[in-house]
Amino acid sequence: MKTHLPIRQRRATAVWLLIPLLCLGGTGLARATDAAPAAAKALPAAVTVQAKTFSPHLSAYGQVVPTAMVKVRVVNAGVVRDLHVLPGSLVSAGQILAKLSGTRMQALLTQRETAVRSAQARLDAARQALAIARRQLAAQLSTRQAVDAAASELAAAQAARQTAQAQLDEARDQQIFKAPTAGAVVAVQAANGEEVSPGQTLLTLQPAGKLWVRAEYFGAAAAAVHVGMSGHFEPAGGGTPLAVKVATVGAALDADGGTQVGLSPAQATGAAPWTSGQWGRVTLDGAPQAMLAVPTASLILDRGNWWVMVRTAHGDEPRQVVPGPARGWQTWISSGLRAGEQVVAQDAFLEYHRGIAHAYQPPD
Numbered sequence: 001m002k003t004h005l006p007i008r009q010r011r012a013t014a015v016w017l018l019i020p021l022l023c024l025g026g027t028g029l030a031r032a033t034d035a036a037p038a039a040a041k042a043l044p045a046a047v048t049v050q051a052k053t054f055s056p057h058l059s060a061y062g063q064v065v066p067t068a069m070v071k072v073r074v075v076n077a078g079v080v081r082d083l084h085v086l087p088g089s090l091v092s093a094g095q096i097l098a099k100l101s102g103t104r105m106q107a108l109l110t111q112r113e114t115a116v117r118s119a120q121a122r123l124d125a126a127r128q129a130l131a132i133a134r135r136q137l138a139a140q141l142s143t144r145q146a147v148d149a150a151a152s153e154l155a156a157a158q159a160a161r162q163t164a165q166a167q168l169d170e171a172r173d174q175q176i177f178k179a180p181t182a183g184a185v186v187a188v189q190a191a192n193g194e195e196v197s198p199g200q201t202l203l204t205l206q207p208a209g210k211l212w213v214r215a216e217y218f219g220a221a222a223a224a225v226h227v228g229m230s231g232h233f234e235p236a237g238g239g240t241p242l243a244v245k246v247a248t249v250g251a252a253l254d255a256d257g258g259t260q261v262g263l264s265p266a267q268a269t270g271a272a273p274w275t276s277g278q279w280g281r282v283t284l285d286g287a288p289q290a291m292l293a294v295p296t297a298s299l300i301l302d303r304g305n306w307w308v309m310v311r312t313a314h315g316d317e318p319r320q321v322v323p324g325p326a327r328g329w330q331t332w333i334s335s336g337l338r339a340g341e342q343v344v345a346q347d348a349f350l351e352y353h354r355g356i357a358h359a360y361q362p363p364d
Helices: 007-039 103-138 144-173 219-224 348-352
Strands: 046-048 050-054 057-066 070-073 078-081 096-101 176-178 183-188 201-207 211-217 230-235 242-249 259-265 279-285 289-295 300-302 305-312 315-327 330-335 342-344
Touching: 050 315, 057 219, 057 259, 078 103, 096 103, 096 201, 103 144, 211 219, 211 279, 300 348, 305 348, 342 348
Parallel strands: none
Antiparallel strands: 046 342, 050 289, 057 211, 057 279, 070 201, 078 096, 096 176, 183 201, 211 259, 230 242, 230 279, 242 259, 289 330, 300 305, 305 315, 305 342, 315 330
16 A cells, blocks of 8 residues: 655655755856856956167266376485475475485585586686677787687687576475475375485375276177266265266276276366265266167066067967166067067066966876
């Protein structure tokens, strides 16, 4: 005899059977809902490559150095005295720096003074002889030739007297060392009481205002530097940048392969605009040129080469480029792109490496 379940019990059993089906249907619906946004996901933002004017800046480190040094040398042997200047002392043109004495110097002065006295005696005798010859000629006791000979002797005696006096003045001047120009004493190579010989350096002076910046450039930057270029010098210790211009460019390379560049102030100033030995950065303004600019964020470095993602009709494709100088958030491209093309500027690195998981599978 068949037993029939109550109606309520049969309805409850049907509900419990429908619950798994509804769960499975909900999961499928959720997956379909998640797939829809993924399919409609927007492409990364891209920008159009444009040609812009770029003014290159050539930078290098430089140092303020003197254009030349003046050495005060000894002409005659003697003993140094009254030397009171020290390294760093400021001197004016013609200022007495030291004096020279000693037996050798005194012997030279005595010799020159004796020569002056002898020349003076000769001159006096020549004047008397000429006067006598003229009186005798007037009394018809002499000839014209004798008068001319006396006049020639007088001229020779006068020249000898001038030469002897000049030599004495020179020896006296050599006793005193004077600053040939205004400047600062860089080094003192002798001391009071020291006996010096001819040609020995007594002092080294740095002329006032004779300073410039000497910088060293390498490679392509050195080839672009030319006389007349303008720029500025920024002291390493801070301070106002100073406008400079290229005065000279070295004709030969240094031992390290660099090119020496000399820079002077762009405008003449009364006071010294910098200090000898000061270091800083020299920045020169190159000639403006047209180059293609892209956002720096669009560049990708892979295996030693630079790439960008170029947007095409077939999708985003990698292309190798040669970047140039960068300034701010932009980088100029030397080659590899054309004006009007679009490059990915957002998440370019992720876009370039999309699908990398397919190339690298974990081991079993």
